[in-house]
Amino acid sequence: MSDHLDSAIIFEPLSDAFAQDPYPTYAAMRAQDTPYYYEDADTWMLTRIADVEAVALDPTMLRSVSHLMNEQECIDLKKKMNWHDMPHHERFVQFSMLDSEGDVHTRLRKMVFREFTPAAINKHRQAIEIIVDRLLDALMDRPEIDFVEDFASHVPGHVIGHVLGVPENDRPQLRIWSEDIVQFWNIGRTEDDKRLAESATTEFYHYLQSLLAERQKAPKDDLLTRLLAEKNAGNMNEDELVSTTMLILKAGHGSTIDVLCSGMHTLLKFPDQHKRLRETPSLLKTGIQEMFRFESPLPYFHRFATQDTVVAGRKFKSGTRFGLLYGAANRDPARFENPDEFDVARSPNRHIAFGGGTHFCLGNHLARLDMDVIFTRLHERFRSLSLIDESPKYKNGLSVRGPESLRVAWTPA
Numbered sequence: 001m002s003d004h005l006d007s008a009i010i011f012e013p014l015s016d017a018f019a020q021d022p023y024p025t026y027a028a029m030r031a032q033d034t035p036y037y038y039e040d041a042d043t044w045m046l047t048r049i050a051d052v053e054a055v056a057l058d059p060t061m062l063r064s065v066s067h068l069m070n071e072q073e074c075i076d077l078k079k080k081m082n083w084h085d086m087p088h089h090e091r092f093v094q095f096s097m098l099d100s101e102g103d104v105h106t107r108l109r110k111m112v113f114r115e116f117t118p119a120a121i122n123k124h125r126q127a128i129e130i131i132v133d134r135l136l137d138a139l140m141d142r143p144e145i146d147f148v149e150d151f152a153s154h155v156p157g158h159v160i161g162h163v164l165g166v167p168e169n170d171r172p173q174l175r176i177w178s179e180d181i182v183q184f185w186n187i188g189r190t191e192d193d194k195r196l197a198e199s200a201t202t203e204f205y206h207y208l209q210s211l212l213a214e215r216q217k218a219p220k221d222d223l224l225t226r227l228l229a230e231k232n233a234g235n236m237n238e239d240e241l242v243s244t245t246m247l248i249l250k251a252g253h254g255s256t257i258d259v260l261c262s263g264m265h266t267l268l269k270f271p272d273q274h275k276r277l278r279e280t281p282s283l284l285k286t287g288i289q290e291m292f293r294f295e296s297p298l299p300y301f302h303r304f305a306t307q308d309t310v311v312a313g314r315k316f317k318s319g320t321r322f323g324l325l326y327g328a329a330n331r332d333p334a335r336f337e338n339p340d341e342f343d344v345a346r347s348p349n350r351h352i353a354f355g356g357g358t359h360f361c362l363g364n365h366l367a368r369l370d371m372d373v374i375f376t377r378l379h380e381r382f383r384s385l386s387l388i389d390e391s392p393k394y395k396n397g398l399s400v401r402g403p404e405s406l407r408v409a410w411t412p413a
Helices: 003-006 018-019 022-029 049-057 071-080 087-092 104-114 117-123 125-137 147-164 166-185 191-217 223-232 238-269 271-279 281-294 364-381
Strands: 036-038 045-046 144-146 299-306 309-311 314-316 321-325 382-387 406-412
Touching: 003 309, 045 049, 045 281, 049 191, 049 299, 049 309, 049 321, 087 238, 104 117, 104 223, 104 238, 117 364, 125 147, 125 364, 144 147, 147 166, 147 223, 147 238, 147 364, 166 238, 191 223, 191 238, 223 238, 238 271, 238 281, 238 364, 238 382, 271 364, 299 309, 364 382
Parallel strands: 045 321
Antiparallel strands: 036 045, 144 406, 299 321, 309 314, 382 406
């Protein structure tokens, strides 16, 4: 097999068909001898887990190369990507710990890393249990719900809001800002998407300014106060503080909703595995790992080569953009036996849903704790859970993976 197979593959990442089931397309791309070239984005797509891991772990492969460009080159790139004329978005979203490299990335990551260690995250367990119980209490009398809109969509705003130190009444707004900002990252964005992203960034910035002013006067035991202390100590500037806070919100919001809902959908789609998990609660840890592998909530990231390189046995020039298709890599039969089967006891399960290298997901322990608390509570509080719609519509796009809605019937225990 060779490059000519590119033309035989129908790769339409914005289509409904791809949204419903991208995995046959991924399998066809994996079957090629070389990476698949996606002309629309001038990107070479990597689908085999060995190739994805190799690029993710390669220190010469960078998520952003803006620091290697001169001012005019940066301006030209922003115009090409239609990321210009967005003053607050450029200031707080286009620059972030996620999109920085080298010493800047290391310095910013170090300041928040200790907040997301397993020990630090586990201190939030009781607060998360209270949040989840409160959300479920409000839904107990309903025989069926939309698991996305009625429940899952409310979880990350409250949890991340709690970690940051956002007042409870303000936390629902975090979801709106996050979704309005994140939607502009997807391919196929419009001018309306651009205006929405800039407006949401601006509103969130002004809100954070007022909240940080309060913390300056009256510090609390929360992440905002500790980040403010780093700024006051000269370890970060105000723009870095605001950008880091926005990143923590964005990075953990949509993906948490998506993996909760795709995880629930998968469990109910495989009732034998769901029954197994109910009967053996000790399998929850591996079951959660399998949910992340089976339906990776962030299925696509990118890297730029900063020097001539060889990937998947082929030579590429410096400046080449690679697409890391985590969703495809996590179904690679070269590593996972029966990869299209969902197995709550799968072990080992060395998936790459959280990325790799210097950009490995900081929030992975918080995401797993959320899942642990939620599925434990659901199994404790409901004796039956079932799908009403067997084939819910999944979100369109290459960078997301989760159902738009998920109608579930349930019976309290």
